[in-house]
Each structure stands twice: as C-alpha cells, then as structure tokens.
Amino acid sequence: MAGEHPRADECLLVALTQAQQQQLIKPLLALQLRQAPWLEELFLRHPEFAALRHQLLRVSKQYQGASLVIGPELSKRELTVLDLVAKGYSNLEIAEALYISVHTVKSHARRINTKLGVHRRTQAVAWAKSEGLI
Structure with missing residues (x-):
C-alpha cells in the first residue's frame, strides 16, 4: 500500500x-x-x-542471533482441516465434522497445498508436524 x-x-x-x-x-x-x-x-x-x-x-x-524462518500462514479453518487430515479423516468425514461440503474441504486442502508449496496431503501434514502446528 x-x-x-x-x-x-x-x-x-x-x-x-x-x-x-x-x-x-x-x-x-x-x-x-x-x-x-x-x-x-x-x-x-x-x-x-x-x-x-x-x-x-x-x-x-x-530469536536474536538465530535465523527466523516464517512459514506460510494458514487460516484457522485450514489448520483445522489439516489437523483432521493428519488424524486420517477422509474428505467426507472432515465435511461432516465441520458441517461443510466435500467441495469446500477439497478447496481448503488445495489452498493448504498451494500455500505450503507441496503436492500431497502427506507432505502438508509432515510440514505442520515439523512446525509444531499439529
């Protein structure tokens, strides 16, 4: 701006x-x-x-004197979806648990992967675990 x-x-x-x-x-x-x-x-x-x-x-x-790497910021909803993915929930189970459509779950998953620069859910989960988010 x-x-x-x-x-x-x-x-x-x-x-x-x-x-x-x-x-x-x-x-x-x-x-x-x-x-x-x-x-x-x-x-x-x-x-x-x-x-x-x-x-x-x-x-x-x-963090003084250390290199601080700030990763991509995920929304609360994206973190919730990622947490459920990490727990092994299917898209349908996530949709039912969050009262959203399967299409919305897929949209969240796609945005998560894009923000993290990964291609697979397992990679996104691994990143979130390494960052201590889940």
Missing part, C-alpha cells in the same frame, strides 16, 4: 486487533523483520496494544 499510508495504518490496526484476539505472534514477527519502524510507531500511538507489543518483544528476543 505504498503511498496510501492512512489506509495501510488502518489495515495494520485491524490485523493487530485480530492478532491480539487470537493470540497470534508469528505473523507479527515476520512483519517486525520487514517493517519494524512502522510497527513500533503504531504500537506507540495505540496503547491498547501494549500487551501485544510486550509479548512480541519477549518472543523476538528468543
């Missing part, structure tokens, strides 16, 4: 609100690596994110 600073700030504030509500820190670590001054400026202008800022600072200290 180069050149659209107020709009970019609004979008980041929405993202910070969601990160705080869902207790997500990994996406903020990735943003901090790329846009630390911008993120810090917004934290300072919005004290309602003080706890989130402190959590980010605490976690980022753990």
Whole structure:
C-alpha cells in the first residue's frame, strides 16, 4: 500500500486487533523483520496494544542471533482441516465434522497445498508436524 499510508495504518490496526484476539505472534514477527519502524510507531500511538507489543518483544528476543524462518500462514479453518487430515479423516468425514461440503474441504486442502508449496496431503501434514502446528 505504498503511498496510501492512512489506509495501510488502518489495515495494520485491524490485523493487530485480530492478532491480539487470537493470540497470534508469528505473523507479527515476520512483519517486525520487514517493517519494524512502522510497527513500533503504531504500537506507540495505540496503547491498547501494549500487551501485544510486550509479548512480541519477549518472543523476538528468543530469536536474536538465530535465523527466523516464517512459514506460510494458514487460516484457522485450514489448520483445522489439516489437523483432521493428519488424524486420517477422509474428505467426507472432515465435511461432516465441520458441517461443510466435500467441495469446500477439497478447496481448503488445495489452498493448504498451494500455500505450503507441496503436492500431497502427506507432505502438508509432515510440514505442520515439523512446525509444531499439529
């Protein structure tokens, strides 16, 4: 959003609100690596994110001196589908468990594979296990 600073700030504030509500820190670590001054400026202008800022600072200290690789971000629903795949559920069983259509399950699985850059469900499950997500 180069050149659209107020709009970019609004979008980041929405993202910070969601990160705080869902207790997500990994996406903020990735943003901090790329846009630390911008993120810090917004934290300072919005004290309602003080706890989130402190959590980010605490976690980022753990990664100082280490190479931090931020993987693709999966939505909560995608993580749920991936977890059920890892447990051996079929597409139909996943659809029934989540009250969605089989087509939607397949769409989630396709998006998961695309985000992770894999071709098979087993590869996606292996990645999620190695990242500690499931």
